[in-house]
Amino acid sequence: MITTRPNVEYKGLYSQAQAARALGVDRHTIARYVKQGYINVRVRRTDRKTVIPGGEILKAWGGMVF
Helix, strand or coil: CCCCCCCCCCCCEECHHHHHHHHCCCHHHHHHHHHHCCCCCEECCCCCCEEEEHHHHHHHHHHHCC
């Protein structure tokens, strides 16, 4: 996990890989955070892809960094 604020837009939508890069963790870690409820995801109606709002990335970063 990175110690500086991730460079993401609060209202932006990101894939698991993009969220992982923003937080400096592996994409499997993001999947685990989603499963454990640390990060909430949305499903886009157009293509049924799972995306992570930028606000959720920032919330996860703020909750994990001390």
